[in-house]
Amino acid sequence: GQQVMQIPQYQHVQEGEDFTTYCNSSTTLSNIQWYKQRPGGHPVFLIQLVKSGEVKKQKRLTFQFGEAKKNSSLHITATQTTDVGTYFCAVPSNSGYALNFGKGTSLLVTP
Amino acid sequence: GAVVSQHPSWVICKSGTSVKIECRSLDFQATTMFWYRQFPKQSLMLMATSNEGSKATYEQGVEKDKFLINHASLTLSTLTVTSAHPEDSSFYICSARGTSGPGTQYFGPGTRLTVL
Numbered sequence: 001g002q003q004v005m006q007i008p009q010y011q012h013v014q015e016g017e018d019f020t021t022y023c024n025s026s027t028t029l030s031n032i033q034w035y036k037q038r039p040g041g042h043p044v045f046l047i048q049l050v051k052s053g054e055v056k057k058q059k060r061l062t063f064q065f066g067e068a069k070k071n072s073s074l075h076i077t078a079t080q081t082t083d084v085g086t087y088f089c090a091v092p093s094n095s096g097y098a099l100n101f102g103k104g105t106s107l108l109v110t111p
Numbered sequence: 112g113a114v115v116s117q118h119p120s121w122v123i124c125k126s127g128t129s130v131k132i133e134c135r136s137l138d139f140q141a142t143t144m145f146w147y148r149q150f151p152k153q154s155l156m157l158m159a160t161s162n163e164g165s166k167a168t169y170e171q172g173v174e175k176d177k178f179l180i181n182h183a184s185l186t187l188s189t190l191t192v193t194s195a196h197p198e199d200s201s202f203y204i205c206s207a208r209g210t211s212g213p214g215t216q217y218f219g220p221g222t223r224l225t226v227l
Contacts, residue, residue, distance in 0.1 A: 042218045
C-alpha cells in the first residue's frame with residue numbers, strides 16, 4: 001500500500017505563531033486525508049485532498065496537495081491553545097479503503 | 112454527522128482472559144469497519160479490515176487467532192482479544208466507512224485496554 005513520511009515529529013510554538021506539518025510519499029497518492037487527535041481522544045477527520053495542486057482552507061488551517069500528488073502540508077496560522085494535539089496524515093492502504101497513517105506531528109502551544 | 116461508538120471505553124483485565132470490544136455505527140450503515148491499535152505516543156496501526164458477512168482481512172503480523180473479529184451486521188463489529196497479555200495493552204480504535212461518499216472514515220472514541 002501507499003506509505004507516507006511525516007515531519008516534524010514534535011513542534012512547540014508560542015500562541016500566535018504559525019505551524020506547519022508535512023507529509024511525503026515516494027509514490028503518487030490517490031488522495032490524502034488529515035486528522036487531528038487531541039490528547040486522550042480519537043482521530044477526528046479534518047479534510048481529504050484529491051486533486052493535484054489542491055488547496056483547501058478551514059478558518060486558520062490551510063491544506064495543500066502537491067502538484068505531483070506526492071506531498072501534502074497542513075499549515076495553521078496564528079496558533080491557539082485549542083490547536084494542541086497530534087496531526088496525522090493518512091493515505092489509502094493495500095486494502096483500498098483502510099488507511100495508513102503517518103507518524104503524526106504533536107503540536108504543543110504555550111500561551 | 113456520522114457517529115461511531117465503542118464499548119467499553121476502557122477495560123482492565125487479568126492476563127489470560129479474553130476481552131470483547133464492540134464498535135457500532137449509530138446513524139449509518141457500514142459495510143466495512145477497520146480496527147486500529149495505537150501504542151502511547153505512536154501512530155495508529157491498522158490491524159484488520161472487517162467486512163459485513165465475511166471473514167476479516169488481517170494485516171501482516173497480526174494474529175487472527177488472537178484478535179477475533181466478527182462483523183455480524185451493517186452496524187456492529189466486534190474485536191475479541193483472546194488470552195490477553197500485558198503486551199496487548201493498548202488503545203484500540205475502530206472506524207467505519209459509510210456506503211456512500213468519498214470514503215471518509217469515522218472513528219470511534221477508542222477503547223483503552225490494560226492487561227495486568
